[in-house]
Amino acid sequence: MSVLLAIGTRKGLWLATSDDRRTWSLDGPHLLPDEVAAVGIDTRRDPVRILAGVQSSHWGPTVLRTDDLGASWQETEQGAIRFPEDTGAALARVWQLQPDTDRRPGVVWAGCEPTSLWRSDDGGETFELVRGLWDHPHRTEWMPGAGGAAVHTVLPDPASDRVVVAISAGGVYASADGATDWQPRNSGISAVFMPGPAPEFGQCVHKVAPDASGHETLYAQNHHGVYRSDDGAATWTSIAEGLPSDFGFPILTSPRASGTAWVVPITSQMVHVPPDGRLRVHRTRDGGRTWVEAEQGLPDRSWTTVLRDAACVDDADPTGVYIGTRDGCVYGSDDEGSTFSTIAAHLPDVLSLRAVTLA
Amino acid sequence: MSVTVRLPGALAPLADDARVVAIEVPAPADVSTVLDALELRWPALARRIRDETGAVRRHVNVYVDGDDVRSRSATSTPVPDGAVIDVLPAISGG
Numbered sequence: 001m002s003v004l005l006a007i008g009t010r011k012g013l014w015l016a017t018s019d020d021r022r023t024w025s026l027d028g029p030h031l032l033p034d035e036v037a038a039v040g041i042d043t044r045r046d047p048v049r050i051l052a053g054v055q056s057s058h059w060g061p062t063v064l065r066t067d068d069l070g071a072s073w074q075e076t077e078q079g080a081i082r083f084p085e086d087t088g089a090a091l092a093r094v095w096q097l098q099p100d101t102d103r104r105p106g107v108v109w110a111g112c113e114p115t116s117l118w119r120s121d122d123g124g125e126t127f128e129l130v131r132g133l134w135d136h137p138h139r140t141e142w143m144p145g146a147g148g149a150a151v152h153t154v155l156p157d158p159a160s161d162r163v164v165v166a167i168s169a170g171g172v173y174a175s176a177d178g179a180t181d182w183q184p185r186n187s188g189i190s191a192v193f194m195p196g197p198a199p200e201f202g203q204c205v206h207k208v209a210p211d212a213s214g215h216e217t218l219y220a221q222n223h224h225g226v227y228r229s230d231d232g233a234a235t236w237t238s239i240a241e242g243l244p245s246d247f248g249f250p251i252l253t254s255p256r257a258s259g260t261a262w263v264v265p266i267t268s269q270m271v272h273v274p275p276d277g278r279l280r281v282h283r284t285r286d287g288g289r290t291w292v293e294a295e296q297g298l299p300d301r302s303w304t305t306v307l308r309d310a311a312c313v314d315d316a317d318p319t320g321v322y323i324g325t326r327d328g329c330v331y332g333s334d335d336e337g338s339t340f341s342t343i344a345a346h347l348p349d350v351l352s353l354r355a356v357t358l359a
Numbered sequence: 360m361s362v363t364v365r366l367p368g369a370l371a372p373l374a375d376d377a378r379v380v381a382i383e384v385p386a387p388a389d390v391s392t393v394l395d396a397l398e399l400r401w402p403a404l405a406r407r408i409r410d411e412t413g414a415v416r417r418h419v420n421v422y423v424d425g426d427d428v429r430s431r432s433a434t435s436t437p438v439p440d441g442a443v444i445d446v447l448p449a450i451s452g453g
Contacts, residue, residue, distance in 0.1 A: 058418045058452040059369070059407035077402050083411045090410035 001357050003314055004069070005322060006050055007330055007344065008036030008352035013052055015070050016343055017358075021320050021334035024343045030070045037351045038309065040097030042123060044105060048358065051108065051124045053094025061091050063110070065124055081110060081118055081127045087134065089114055095150040096309070097124065101158035111151030115142055115167055119179065132180045133165070133173065138201055142170035145204050145223070152308060153208050157215040164218065164233055169204035172220065174233050188236035190225045192269070207251045207308045208233075211287075213258040219288070221251035221263055221308075228288050239288025244275040250311035254319050254336070259287040262313075262321055262337050264306040273303045281323060283337045297340030298331060307351055314355035324350025360386045360440035362393055366404075367447055373404035384438070390421060391434040393444060408446055409434070418452025421445070 005016040005024075013036040014028030031054055038053030047067050055061045063080035064073045083089040096111035110118040110127055116134055118127035133139070133151070142149060145168035153166035161178040164185070171186040184201035191203045204223035211217035220227040220236060224247050227236040240246035245265040254260035262283050267275050274280060279302040282291045302325075310324035321337040324330045328347035331340040364380050371378050374397075382396045391413060398405035409415050413434060421428045422445040428436040438444065 056407075058416065058448040060410060060416050062403075062406070075403055079402070079406050085411070088412060090412045090414070 001316065001359075003316060003320060003355055004041065004048070004358050005312075005314075005330070005332070005343065005353065005355045006039040006041060007324060007347065007350060008039045008052065008309075009324075009328070009348040009350050010035050011348040012036065013039070013070070014344065014347065015050075016330070021314075021316070021332060022341065024332075026344055027070060031064065031073070035351065038094045038097045038110075039352045039354045040099050040108065040124070041354050041356045042099040042108065043356050043358075044099065044102060045123060048356070049123060051097045051099075053097055053110070053352075055093050061093050063094060063097070063124065063127075076125050078126075080120070080125060081112060083116075084129060087129070089116075093148065093150065095148075095152045096154055098154040098156070099124075100156045103158050104156065107156070109154040109156060109163075111154050111165065113148050113150035115139060115149050115151055115170065117151045117154065117165055117179065130179045132175065133182050136173075136182055138170065138184065141202065142167055143202065145169045145206075147307075153205075155208060155210055155215065155218075157210075159214060162215060162232070164208060164210075164215065166205045166208045166220070168206070169202060169223070171201045171203035171205055172208060172233050173201075185229075185233035186236070187234065188229075188238075189220065189222055189227055192224050206249045209251050209253040209261065211258055212254050212256055212260070217258070217287075219251050219253055219261045221248050223247070224269060226251070226263060226288065239284070242291040243282055244280075244293075248306075249308040250306060250323070252311055252313050252321065255313065255315050256317060256319055257285070257336075260285050260319075260336070261288065262311075263291075264311065264323060266305060272305050277301050277303055279304065279306075279325070281321065281333075281337050281340070294333070294337050294340065296338075297333075297342070299329075302327075304329075307349075309352040310350045312353040312355050314357060316357050320355060322353050322355055324353050326350065360384060360388065362388070362438055362440070362442045362444060364393065364397065364444045364446065369448065370404055370407055370446065373407065374401050386440065388438045389432075389434065390415075390423065390428055390436045390438060390444070393438055394434065418449045420447045420449045422447070 012029030100107035314320035
């Protein structure tokens with residue numbers, strides 16, 4: 001078994017591989033000097049396909065793909081993601097590339113800016129705008145977060161036609177019919193930047209991840225607030241007690257162990273550094289009732305941030321956990337987040353991480 | 360009519376490695392006519408210069424015979440026969 005870790009950064013993409021998750025080989029940079037804010041690895045294909053959401057500050061955004069682990073890259077001639085003329089919109093950035101499951105072979109989802117969801121049926125070569133979300137009456141009221149306004153999380157249910165998305169700053173939306181009709185699902189999630197009680201939508205949900213038991217149980221890292229839902233996002237309950245801060249960007253869940261999740265706390269919405277300058281990963285094994293801090297291998301006196309997609313887990317046993325920082329470091333754990341070691345340093349800001357096991 | 364488009368090195372690979380390309384367009388032509396012709400031959404190249412709405416990308420500068428089209432009529436800027444069009448990355452893009 002070997003593990004492939006794709007590291008998307010502000011300037012280029014690196015591909016790290018390891019046979020033991022202790023010693024890593026780093027291949028890169030690829031796609032220099034462009035930003036790679038989204039990476040998806042489609043293991044349903046042989047060979048494995050890596051999809052990259054690429055952004056050039058001059059030449060704009062695009063989706064590139066490689067079927068040979070970065071030896072060559074292909075771009076769809078007419079462009080993989082292009083807004084239809086009637087929308088009057090233009091793609092600004094690809095935020096998320098999410099291969100679907102074996103239930104829907106060939107399907108890949110993309111979350112983009114301006115706030116939009118896209119679906120591919122050909123492995124990410126061409127995408128169609130999901131009109132049900134683009135035409136949603138709430139769309140004109142969704143606001144940008146600090147990083148922009150986008151669909152940043154796409155969670156297709158492997159057991160049904162349900163799809164859950166998270167939007168900055170629109171909140172959580174769910175579709176029960178394969179992305180045609182959408183409803184807000186933010187009951188119980190706070191919006192500290194709005195006056196009055198929490199609204200039906202408009203929350204700045206940073207990341208959502210499904211429990212290993214299935215998509216009836218979900219976890220959310222919010223703009224202040226960490227939550228769990230046990231009813232498919234219909235309602236949310238706080239699980240932040242025990243954390244040094246309820247602010248952060250990523251949230252990860254184990255693909256194997258129900259109730260296991262990880263967060264990376266940040267001091268506050270105004271102070272984006274780790275609490276007391278200590279970069280730590282916190283793990284729960286009981287659905288958020290209790291949390292344990294991991295410090296071995298993680299730096300003290302660290303003033304960096306881990307962005308929402310700069311964290312991932314792999315599908316090995318035990319689960320590997322990976323975080324990437326804005327100061328260009330990547331840390332990995334082969335023991336489900338109990339201890340960490342440095343995989344890479346001195347990279348540009350890490351924006352996206354994805355890890356898979358390769359046969 | 361014939362116009363010449365000069366490309367920066369970063370875009371040449373998308374035009375069969377050509378830094379200078381000759382384009383035939385019907386008269387009268389404007390910048391969008393020339394970009395349409397580029398798109399027919401090299402869609403990925405044209406996509407680097409303008410977005411889906413037809414607007415030149417924010418950090419891309421296009422000049423017609425040395426005049427920045429942003430100071431004129433953007434993509435509606437007329438392009439005369441024999442014009443030289445320069446596409447350059449703006450320093451505002453980093």
